[in-house]
Amino acid sequence: MTQNTFRTAAGTAVTAVTAAGMREVDRVAVEEVGVQLLQMMENAGRALARHVRDASEGGRVVVVAGDGGNGGGGLACARHLANREVPVRVVLDRPPGELSGAAALQYRILEAMDVGVATGAEAVARFDEPTVAVDALIGYGVSGEVRPPAADCVRELNGRSDPVVSLDVPSGMDATTGDTHGVRVNPDRTVTLALPKTGVDAVDGALYLADIGIPATVYERLDIDYDPPFGDGDWVELVG
Ligand SMILES: NC(=O)C1=CN([C@@H]2O[C@H](COP(=O)(O)OP(=O)(O)OC[C@H]3O[C@@H](n4cnc5c(N)ncnc54)[C@H](O)[C@@H]3O)[C@@H](O)[C@H]2O)[C@@H](O)CC1
Ligand SMILES: [K+]
Numbered sequence: 041m042t043q044n045t046f047r048t049a050a051g052t053a054v055t056a057v058t059a060a061g062m063r064e065v066d067r068v069a070v071e072e073v074g075v076q077l078l079q080m081m082e083n084a085g086r087a088l089a090r091h092v093r094d095a096s097e098g099g100r101v102v103v104v105a106g107d108g109g110n111g112g113g114g115l116a117c118a119r120h121l122a123n124r125e126v127p128v129r130v131v132l133d134r135p136p137g138e139l140s141g142a143a144a145l146q147y148r149i150l151e152a153m154d155v156g157v158a159t160g161a162e163a164v165a166r167f168d169e170p171t172v173a174v175d176a177l178i179g180y181g182v183s184g185e186v187r188p189p190a191a192d193c194v195r196e197l198n199g200r201s202d203p204v205v206s207l208d209v210p211s212g213m214d215a216t217t218g219d220t221h222g223v224r225v226n227p228d229r230t231v232t233l234a235l236p237k238t239g240v241d242a243v244d245g246a247l248y249l250a251d252i253g254i255p256a257t258v259y260e261r262l263d264i265d266y267d268p269p270f271g272d273g274d275w276v277e278l279v280g
Pocket of ligand 2: 176178
């Protein structure tokens, strides 16, 4: 099942987009309007860190990240948590040397900060104390059945009894259809970015929409109905 419109608790209608639609929003934001990816990622990471601090109540956090835009947002979140002295560790689904693009940039900052980084699903399993986990493995860019090592990380995340917070969409969930690509994370809350994706009505747990700074002109250029939903805040809960 997919949903084309969501609502905030205040009753504002929010248009949902497919993965292709969101990719087009990102393209217009960057190429036509001049908003840079790292600016949006910074907003995503900061908003996500606030949600994680909420869920963790000061306890430990593990951020499980992939190497795409979703992973980059997770790594930015780890930095914001460390900046607030939240005890945070990072697990990458692949060795750091295999990172590229924005995720590699985010990783280099964490390295300079001495934030602990481990690799692989076994590292997720090692967090046996109460720990909020952040799922930043894969976002709307999922393609085909989720493969190892990401698939093993997903299973480890689902085996945890502590809260899991997913960035944008639960990893392994098709952002357009809500279908599962073989395996997917079952989060306690999802912080989706800019606009809800049509498939996210299939998420478990609470669903929040975070502002990553995309101006209304981007939506106007794409004929997407947009009534700013955020009010005074940086995110809103979506109620269906
Ligand atoms: N406006 C934007 O462009 C922003 C996007 N952001 C994030 O970037 C995401 C989109 O980024 P990308 O296009 O890089 O894509 P993703 O990060 O969603 O996915 C690409 C990553 O997933 C892996 N992957 C894909 N399919 C897989 C499979 N079947 N098995 C195992 N691994 C698989 C790829 O190897 C790659 O690491 C969004 O969901 C969002 O979370 C945010 O960081 C902030 C700004
Ligand atoms: K995710």
